[in-house]
Every structure is written in C-alpha cells, then in structure tokens.
Amino acid sequence: MTAYKIEAGTAQHIGNRPQQNDRAALFTGARAPGYVLAVLSDGITGAAGADQVLHTARQVFDEFKPGDGADSERLARLLHEIISETHTVIKMNAIASKTEIQASFVGLVLSPHGEAVWAHVGDSRLYRFEDGACALRTGDAAYVEHLILSDRLPPDAARNHRRSKLLLNALGNSRKEPFVTTGSHTGLKAGDSFLLCSDGLWHFFTDAELGGVIARSTPRQASEKLIEKAAERSQSKGGNCTMAIVKLVKPAQDGSFAGPGR
Numbered sequence: 001m002t003a004y005k006i007e008a009g010t011a012q013h014i015g016n017r018p019q020q021n022d023r024a025a026l027f028t029g030a031r032a033p034g035y036v037l038a039v040l041s042d043g044i045t046g047a048a049g050a051d052q053v054l055h056t057a058r059q060v061f062d063e064f065k066p067g068d069g070a071d072s073e074r075l076a077r078l079l080h081e082i083i084s085e086t087h088t089v090i091k092m093n094a095i096a097s098k099t100e101i102q103a104s105f106v107g108l109v110l111s112p113h114g115e116a117v118w119a120h121v122g123d124s125r126l127y128r129f130e131d132g133a134c135a136l137r138t139g140d141a142a143y144v145e146h147l148i149l150s151d152r153l154p155p156d157a158a159r160n161h162r163r164s165k166l167l168l169n170a171l172g173n174s175r176k177e178p179f180v181t182t183g184s185h186t187g188l189k190a191g192d193s194f195l196l197c198s199d200g201l202w203h204f205f206t207d208a209e210l211g212g213v214i215a216r217s218t219p220r221q222a223s224e225k226l227i228e229k230a231a232e233r234s235q236s237k238g239g240n241c242t243m244a245i246v247k248l249v250k251p252a253q254d255g256s257f258a259g260p261g262r
Helices: 048-065 072-096 141-150 155-159 207-216 219-233
Strands: 007-013 022-028 036-042 103-109 115-121 125-130 133-137 181-186 192-199 243-249
Touching: 007 022, 007 036, 007 192, 007 219, 022 048, 022 243, 036 048, 036 192, 048 072, 072 103, 072 115, 103 125, 103 192, 103 243, 115 125, 115 192, 125 207, 133 181, 133 207, 141 155, 155 219, 192 207, 207 219, 219 243
Parallel strands: none
Antiparallel strands: 007 243, 022 036, 036 103, 103 115, 115 181, 125 133, 125 192, 192 243
16 A cells, blocks of 8 residues: 555646647546556647547556556556557548647556656656656657667757657657657655646746745646746747646545545
C-alpha cells in the first residue's frame, strides 16, 4: 500500500489563438485499480490530432490489465501502444480528409506500487519534482542525437528540426515515424509531483518557478496562478496554455484515498 494519496487536475487557456488545439486528461484504469494515466497533447495543425490522442489513450488504457503486477517495462509498452495506434489512426484520417493532422504527445502512468513511467513525442514536456525541486525535465536531446546518427545531419541542422516538416517529431507525420523518449522512476513518495504541459506554458517559466508554485498549492490553485502569470509574461500574446498536474501528498488520517480530480 502506498504512503501517499493523489491530488491531480487539468487546466488550459486559449491564449491569443483563435481556437484551443491542446488537450489534456486524467484517467483511472477501468481494469487496473489504482493505476492512473495523465495525457497531454498539442494539436500542431488543429485540434483533431490532439482529440485522437485522448480518444486512443482512453481506449487502450481501458483494456489494460496489470495482472499480478505491472513493471516499468510493461507500463512503457502501454504508452508505446497508445503512441503507435494514435500515429496510425491520425495518418489514416489525414488521408481521408486530405488535410495535414499532427500532434505532440506526453503521457504519464502511475502504478499503486510506487512506480511512474512516462513517454513523450514532440515539444510538450513532462517535469518531475521532489519537494518542489526539479529532478527531471524531458527535452529534445535524445531526438537530436537520433537525427545526427540516423539521418547523418549536422548538429546545427538537427537542433533546428522544428523548421522542417521532414524532421518534425510528431504523431501523424507522414514522412517520419515518431521518435519516442521514455523514462521511469520508482519509490514514489509524498512530496513528489509531476507536470505535463504544452509550450504555451513552459516557455515562460524556469524549472524552479514551476516547482515552487506546484509545491505550495493544490493543482487547481497552481494552474490558476501559472495561467495568470503566463498571460502576464506573454503580454497576452501567448499561445494555447495547457497542463496536467499530479501531486503525491500525505494521506488523510483516516487512510482515505483521493483519486484524480479537476
């Protein structure tokens, strides 16, 4: 039995864009009691890709059965399955609609055994904090190295990959399979927290600022503060701003469990 309870929520703001293309959701396992999945996606060319990410994630997670226990490798395979199926469906939908559909992906699975596993594709990020200090932040380093080795690109060209549709790392890219970066952490405890967010949020904050706000606030309070500050720093010219916050806190004295909320 874990020595923490989960407080979680999602939030978003449209920014100065004509529509909201980001999506975020928290799911509990239909056949996996105690497991939680957080998913965030930035629809790069509209909301259709991000909508498909959440739809597929829910379907795949509802079918997930941990059995006697799921280790980190099995949870990583679960995230890879979500990514692979979403990528295939998005490409098929793009052919049918004759429009380009792409999306980023960042997903996090928490098990009731104190494990966390995450995966990401594109420039949406995941942060892991320990008592407010940033212990990990996902980034493009692994993908840039992959471009240099696999495509034999000069380092500068690889680092500027977002300027090229050919090199863009995204679900639905018909020219390139998505490059998936995964990670894991065991021994979760009260005081640990996770932030999944789109570039409309992380662009305006340091790691320390994000960790400090999340450590001192509930997920709802933290999201309100971060959205307000992002709008201020962007001078109301920022893009879609979306996040999912998962905090592990000390359980109530009666031992009750708090699942994901909004």
